[in-house]
Amino acid sequence: MCLAIPMRVTRVQGDPDDFTSNQVATVDTDGISKEVRLDIVDQWPSVGDYVIIHAGFAIHSLVEEEALKNIALLRELSENTPEELLS
Amino acid sequence: MKHLDEYRAADLTKPLVEELKNAVSKPLRVMEVCGSHTMAIFRNGLRSVLPDGMELVSGPGCPVCVTSASHMDAFIAMADRPGVRVTIFGDLFRVPGTSASLAQASSRGAKIDIVYSPMDALDLAMRYPGELVVFLGVGFETTTPGIAATILAAYNRAIKNFVVFSTQKTMPAPMEALLSDPNLQIDGLLCPGHVSSIIGAGAWSPMAAKYHLACVVAGFETADLLKSLILLARQIGQNDIKVENAYPRAVSWEGNLRARKMVEEIFEPADMDWRGLGRIPASGLKIRPKYATFDAEVRLDITLPQAEEPKGCMCGYILKGMNNPRECPLFDTRCTPANPVGPCMVSSEGTCAAYHKYGRDI
Ligand code: SF4
Numbered sequence: 001m002c003l004a005i006p007m008r009v010t011r012v013q014g015d016p017d018d019f020t021s022n023q024v025a026t027v028d029t030d031g032i033s034k035e036v037r038l039d040i041v042d043q044w045p046s047v048g049d050y051v052i053i054h055a056g057f058a059i060h061s062l063v064e065e066e067a068l069k070n071i072a073l074l075r076e077l078s079e080n081t082p083e084e085l086l087s
Numbered sequence: 088m089k090h091l092d093e094y095r096a097a098d099l100t101k102p103l104v105e106e107l108k109n110a111v112s113k114p115l116r117v118m119e120v121c122g123s124h125t126m127a128i129f130r131n132g133l134r135s136v137l138p139d140g141m142e143l144v145s146g147p148g149c150p151v152c153v154t155s156a157s158h159m160d161a162f163i164a165m166a167d168r169p170g171v172r173v174t175i176f177g178d179l180f181r182v183p184g185t186s187a188s189l190a191q192a193s194s195r196g197a198k199i200d201i202v203y204s205p206m207d208a209l210d211l212a213m214r215y216p217g218e219l220v221v222f223l224g225v226g227f228e229t230t231t232p233g234i235a236a237t238i239l240a241a242y243n244r245a246i247k248n249f250v251v252f253s254t255q256k257t258m259p260a261p262m263e264a265l266l267s268d269p270n271l272q273i274d275g276l277l278c279p280g281h282v283s284s285i286i287g288a289g290a291w292s293p294m295a296a297k298y299h300l301a302c303v304v305a306g307f308e309t310a311d312l313l314k315s316l317i318l319l320a321r322q323i324g325q326n327d328i329k330v331e332n333a334y335p336r337a338v339s340w341e342g343n344l345r346a347r348k349m350v351e352e353i354f355e356p357a358d359m360d361w362r363g364l365g366r367i368p369a370s371g372l373k374i375r376p377k378y379a380t381f382d383a384e385v386r387l388d389i390t391l392p393q394a395e396e397p398k399g400c401m402c403g404y405i406l407k408g409m410n411n412p413r414e415c416p417l418f419d420t421r422c423t424p425a426n427p428v429g430p431c432m433v434s435s436e437g438t439c440a441a442y443h444k445y446g447r448d449i
Contacts, residue, residue, distance in 0.1 A: 020243050037206060039236035042284075042343035052284065052337055055176070055226075056204025057233035059346060060284045060337050 006050045006062070007036075016044040025058060027051060103313035108138040110320035116142045116272055117319055118408050120262065121279030122149030122436025123307060129445035131309045141320065144408035145441075147261050147364065148279055150226045151178045151434035152406055155360040156394035158254050159184040159430075162223055165252070165387060166197040172218045174208035177201045179225060182430045185394050205230075205237040205251070212241070212249035221383045224253040228285040231255045231372060232346035235353040238374070238381045252383035253373050256359055258282050259294055260370035265407055266298045273408065275301035275319040277312070280334045287342025288332040295330050306334035353378055362396070362430065363403025400429035405438050412442040419443060 007027035014023035016038075023038035025045060036051065038044065041058040045051055051058035119125055125145045128134060134143065147153050163184045166173040173189070180201060181190045193199040198218070202208050205222050212220035224234050234251060241249045258279065265271055278291050283304045291302040301322040305315035315333040322328055332338055350372070359371025374382040383389065396403060400422070401415040412418045412431070422428035424443060431437035 019239065037204075037233070037236065039239075040232040040343070040346040040349050042339075042345055052281070054229045054281060055233050056206050057236065059229065059232070059281065059343060062336050 006052045009045045009047055009049050009051055009061075012038070012045060012047060014038060025051065027053070027058075100309050100313060103310060103317065104136050107136075107141075107313055107317050107320065110317045110324060111138045111141050112320070112324040114140040114142075115274040115320065115323050116144060117275045117277060117316065118144050118146045118273045119277040119305075120146040120148040120258075121277070121282065122152070122434065122438075123281075124277055124279065124305065124312070125149070125438055125441050126436055127307045128312060129441045131312065132445075133309070133312055137316075141316070144273070144411075145405065145438040146276075146408055147265065147361065147406040148227070148258075148282075149406075149431070149434050149436040149438070150230070150256065151176075151182060152402060152430045152437050153256065153261075153361045153363070154179070154182070154225050154254060154430065155362045156185060156396050157360060157391045158225075159188075160392045160394045161389055162252065163187055163189055163192050163197075164392070165221060165383070165389065166192045166199055168387070170218055171387075172198040172200065172211065172215060172220045173223060174200045174202045174211060174220060175223045176203075176225065178434045178436075179223060181427060182433045183397055183427065205234045206240070209237050209241055209246065209249055212246055216248060219248050219250060219386070221387075222249070222251045224251050224255050227256055227258055227279075228282045228350075231354065232285065232343070232349050235349045238353050238378055239349070241381055242378060247380070250381050250383040250386050251374065252389075253354070253371070254359065255354065255372040256361070257356070257370055257372060258286060259290060260367055261361055261364055262294060263297075264364055264367050264370075266294070266300065268407070271408055273300065274323050275303070277315055277319070278302050278304040278330075280304060280306050280311075280337060283332075283334070283338045283342070285343045285346050287340055288330055288338050289340045290342065291330045295328055299328055301328050302330040304330070304332045304334050304338050306337065360391070361406075363406040397428050400431075402429040402431040402439070405431055412439040412446070415439070 007029040009025050010028045011026035014021040024035050037057045043061045045061035049061050052060040208222040288304045295302045301319050303315040303318045318331050354372035355375050356369040357371045357373040360366050379385045404410040427433040431439040
């Protein structure tokens with residue numbers, strides 16, 4: 001129930017400052033597209049961004065670089081491991 | 088998301104497993120607060136690669152599991168009322184109350200719909216104007232903002248036949264209740280990733296300071312979890328206790344201010360009943376008087392019934408990290424996912440369900 005799934009944004013509708021407008025994004029994952037609400041997303045997403053979705057609502061948006069940066073940090077952490085421990 | 092594969096790649100995780108061994112310098116007990124973490128840890132087989140001296144215990148972060156027996160009974164009684172249609176997240180359907188479950192109420196004619204989002208419940212209210220549609224709000228900070236947004240949408244559209252029964256719970260409060268119990272020895276917390284995306288990593292700071300408790304906000308992939316365990320072990324090894332954010336791609340220090348503003352508009356803090364933990368002051372949220380027409384407890388005049396925990400079920404202790412499911416005499420005998428006795432076996436994030444599904448070799 002708490003699993004929040006990240007999906008790629010393909011379309012954005014509504015006005016971020018107007019809660020009465022229809023704040024909806026179309027998202028896509030593995031070829032399935034659906035609509036999610038943007039009422040409570042932390043940052044208004046653009047097409048191409050990713051959003052983490054919970055129970056039909058986007059709760060967080062992240063750009064591609066953010067995801068890549070995180071991977072780089074993880075690699076750095078593993079590169080600090082002394083060689084002999086890896087064998 | 089296409090990057091997920093990279094978080095699971097063996098060339099990334101193998102060195103992290105080695106680094107974790109390296110980082111554990113003394114025995115330590117870590118609690119994973121969140122039910123989704125419990126499941127992810129089992130699914131990835133992380134327990135089998137934990138270094139000697141590191142123990143993981145599950146905490147009270149499965150929303151279905153911590154829903155009290157009295158709330159379950161109130162939900163079922165409400166579903167039995169004529170003119171009421173109850174909408175729920177699917178995990179609640181088979182949780183046993185004192186004498187029945189919502190599933191049994193449904194088979195004897197109660198109107199119960201499983202929805203994916205509270206917005207779907209609002210759509211049902213518009214489709215059935217002659218019925219009162221109740222959404223059962225069960226969850227933590229990740230579900231509350233969406234429920235708040237749905238109530239606001241109902242308010243703006245002047246929809247009169249939609250109400251919410253709020254048993255919404257807030258996160259650091261029960262951890263305080265747990266940590267003040269001297270029987271529970273915990274050195275570090277894997278803090279829930281998506282709850283923290285709303286409340287912010289900074290929300291854990293007071294606890295880290297007060298209980299001298301290492302806190303790391305963790306994501307859900309193998310590499311995320313390993314990295315978080317490494318950071319916890321290092322904090323404890325070097326006695327450098329603080330809050331670290333190991334999930335920066337989803338969590339900021341301040342959290343999601345937009346979502347919090349929405350919650351603040353609709354809800355106010357309230358005392359809340361937790362299974363196993365009892366009533367904890369200001370650990371839940373109820374609907375503000377301004378929006379009372381959307382409050383099921385007000386509209387249907389509900390008083391919580393006295394209810395008993397299922398006989399022999401140890402969920403209450405399992406939620407506190409005091410026992411593991413194998414110590415329950417009913418585990419995998421009288422209690423199985425097909426025939427659950429308690430909520431920890433029903434919920435897809437429940438610790439008993441996790442042990443049943445993945446725990447054979449551990
Ligand atoms: S195994 Fe079943 S009866 Fe035992 S604690 Fe878990 S849910 Fe309760």
